[in-house]
Amino acid sequence: MVFPQDITLRAIDLALARGGRRLAQGLSFTLQGGEALVVTGPNGAGKSTFLRVLAGLLAPAAGEVALDGAGVEAPGLAAHYLGHAEALKGALTARENLEFWSAMLEAGHGGLDPDAALGRVALSHAPDLPVSFLSAGQRRRVAICRLLVAPRPLWLLDEPTTALDAASQARLAALMKEHLAAGGLIVAATHGDLGLTARELRLGGES
Amino acid sequence: MRALAALFRRELRLSNRAGGGGAMGVVFFLILVTITPFAIGPDLNLLARIGPAILWIAALLSTLLGLDRLFMSDHEDGSLDLLEMSDAPMELVVLVKCLAHWAVTGLPLVVATPLFGLMLALEGDALWGVAASLAAGTPALTFIGAIGAALTVSLRRGGLLMAILVLPFTVPVLIFGVSAASAASGGTVPFLTPFLILCALSLGSMALAPFAAAAALRSGD
């Protein structure tokens, strides 16, 4: 899977608010295909809000977000959002969950087969287990597989390493590097180190 | 199209798996039908006269029962966010979810109605009249209920509020549903008049409710 070369994520004079309170303003940046942006900042600085605005799930308080070159009307339609909630149904098996999201989120072709994707996160034993049988870290890894079964150029990751052990963090880092190498973009909010060379955006520094 | 078919399949699967509660609506329906004669007495003539009304109220309540979970479980586990980021417009997502919900809760009610009607001493035409009116009317209940479910999606105790919001809007469905059912067992009104209005209510809510519910879901964040 290789994404078009000239995909660019642009944020123009973005302002974030939550519950009527201004969290940040004047955020402008441009992110090219193959680049990653790490968002840092203390708790409550608006990292999650920022990602949700980029995903189109929240309207910005001011400014705008655009994704050029991906051929979609809204950035959210070419983005994957990996939030705190995993969007997995405990009653369905890992494969059924992934097959569903693959059909639902498909934005192009060349996604991995669910079984192959599970293999990439060392869960190839688990495709037929109901997700409710899995541990928190394993659920997280199934959720990461979603990024692989339906290729989308922009990955929005909110604390992606939560509940992951060292080996899984390394696998995630490898997957992210592959994604960047294929021309994808990553915006990740994190407290820790993702193992990537990335630009950094610090929120909540001034107040 | 493939996305919506996958969504429909997933909803059916979820309701069939453990804890899905697909059959729960029918059991609740049966319980309501059982409870009513305790309150009004076992007189079969009386039961036969108000049987259609009992069945309709029971269907209304059991349809509402499971509806508050329609969007809430997807909201809680983050699925709703991702559905919003799909190519499929939210209106169609709502439509498909409602149709799937009706298929696993409303349809079994319609199928069970003739059986439960026997317990209320309904016979022949009255039995089929109630079943036909429920088949035509319960989609309207599901779709109207979906608006309430979408409005209360992020509230922890949304179930009761949803019922309060939705029940007033179900009044026309109840009126024409019961009158179609009663007309089938003889009366001054021909069966088709209220029945066609009932169909119109269902089709109208099917066309409009997805827009309202999708708007409510989008503004829910």
Added chain:
Amino acid sequence: MLKYANPTYFLRLTAAVLPWLWGAAGLTLGLGLYMTFAVAPADYQQGETVRIMYIHVPAAWLSMFAYTVMTLSALGTLVWRHPLADASQQAAAPLGAGFTFICLVTGSLWGKPMWGTWWVWDARLTSVLVLFLIYLGLIALWNTIEEPLKAARAAAILTLVGVVNIPIIKFSVDWWNTLHQPASVLRMGGPAIHPTMLWPLLVMALGASLLFVCLHLMAIRNEILRRRLRRLSYLAAEAADHGLEPPVEAGA
């Protein structure tokens, strides 16, 4: 005693006993059905429809017997926390619901020619219907709680609460004097039913009880195996974390 209650031993024991039990159940039911249709006389008032009784009455007895089994198992769950008691409880619920349903349906078929209506809100019929609803509630509870231990305790509590209903069914006929025939087999001063009808009834009841025991034992076996499968799935999930092969149960 504890040795016999070990699930593995239970599986082996029942595997040996079940074929004989099935045979006994088949023979008794065959004999009972023969007596029902060939030996027992038609009733001078009710005609041939009286033969429904030979299915209806055993089903009614078993609907209550299943509840008794469930109650004892519920005590086993709550007092001894025994896994077999859990499985027995869970296995008895759908069986009880099934026999109750048969009882309701045959009663309804019998009522149509007798009373001219499919259903009468008579005290006894209605309390059987309530029993059916309690069974359905229990099944729903089992299906909703995923963790078997938690489900067993919750179902046990609900079962014991429902025990209140059984005497109500048994004595409701005396409490409310309605259309339904008063209990005629188990009453003071000996049965009021003629021996030519009593014997087929007793044979059918024995056959149906044997059938219940067979089905119950098989359902417990299934439940034990299902729980093992569930445990294996958990182990498989853990094994996936350590990059191990999934475990295979020896001798399963």
